[in-house]
Amino acid sequence: AQSVAQPEDQVNVAEGNPLTVKCTYSVSGNPYLFWYVQYPNRGLQFLLKYITGDNLVKGSYGFEAEFNKSQTSFHLKKPSALVSDSALYFCAVRDYKLSFGAGTTVTVRA
Amino acid sequence: EAEVAQSPRYKITEKSQAVAFWCDPISGHATLYWYRQILGQGPELLVQFQDESVVDDSQLPKDRFSAERLKGVDSTLKIQPAELGDSAMYLCASSTRPTGVHEQYFGPGTRLTVT
Numbered sequence: 001a002q003s004v005a006q007p008e009d010q011v012n013v014a015e016g017n018p019l020t021v022k023c024t025y026s027v028s029g030n031p032y033l034f035w036y037v038q039y040p041n042r043g044l045q046f047l048l049k050y051i052t053g054d055n056l057v058k059g060s061y062g063f064e065a066e067f068n069k070s071q072t073s074f075h076l077k078k079p080s081a082l083v084s085d086s087a088l089y090f091c092a093v094r095d096y097k098l099s100f101g102a103g104t105t106v107t108v109r110a
Numbered sequence: 111e112a113e114v115a116q117s118p119r120y121k122i123t124e125k126s127q128a129v130a131f132w133c134d135p136i137s138g139h140a141t142l143y144w145y146r147q148i149l150g151q152g153p154e155l156l157v158q159f160q161d162e163s164v165v166d167d168s169q170l171p172k173d174r175f176s177a178e179r180l181k182g183v184d185s186t187l188k189i190q191p192a193e194l195g196d197s198a199m200y201l202c203a204s205s206t207r208p209t210g211v212h213e214q215y216f217g218p219g220t221r222l223t224v225t
Contacts, residue, residue, distance in 0.1 A: 043217050
């Protein structure tokens with residue numbers, strides 16, 4: 001069975017500091033991995049995906065993610081966080097369906 | 111930019127009543143999904159359509175939930191009768207293809223409160 005784990009319920013960083021949101025996955029076969037962001041009372045917005053190829057994937061709003069097959073991880077990163085990045089972030093893996101992690105709440109303080 | 115439309119945005123209903131949600135996917139998207147998101151959790155797939163056909167409804171509580179996409183465009187999700195445990199956000203999403211490489215685009219959701 002496919003699954004993702006987001007080990008941190010919350011991540012707090014100061015504006016301008018690097019931001020990392022962790023994700024590990026479990027899937028048989030090649031993983032298709034995604035990151036989505038959700039703002040309050042809104043639907044999910046697609047940030048980026050890994051299908052194959054380069055392990056460093058660049059996405060929207062300055063976010064990137066690093067795929068590590070040996071550690072079965074797909075951590076989301078941003079070199080310099082903004083207050084507007086405060087939101088709920090979901091990692092997801094797609095095998096026969098899209099399975100989401102429980103989410104990580106990111107708070108960026110000014 | 112094209113978006114997935116959902117209505118209503120908020121719905122309060124009493125238990126045992128019927129409730130319905132509507133979704134209009136991005137034009138040209140053949141695949142449509144309904145998810146349920148309980149507070150504090152990630153979305154869980156309820157049903158997936160390819161055009162007008164259901165391709166996965168394994169997690170849909172069929173004794174009370176039904177979904178249709180009659181003309182392969184917009185879709186309706188119904189709950190009858192609603193129960194207290196149905197309180198959640200109901201999200202609709204669409205994609206161009208059903209395969210894993212294609213990202214899904216989500217609507218703003220319908221927040222259901224059952225009293």
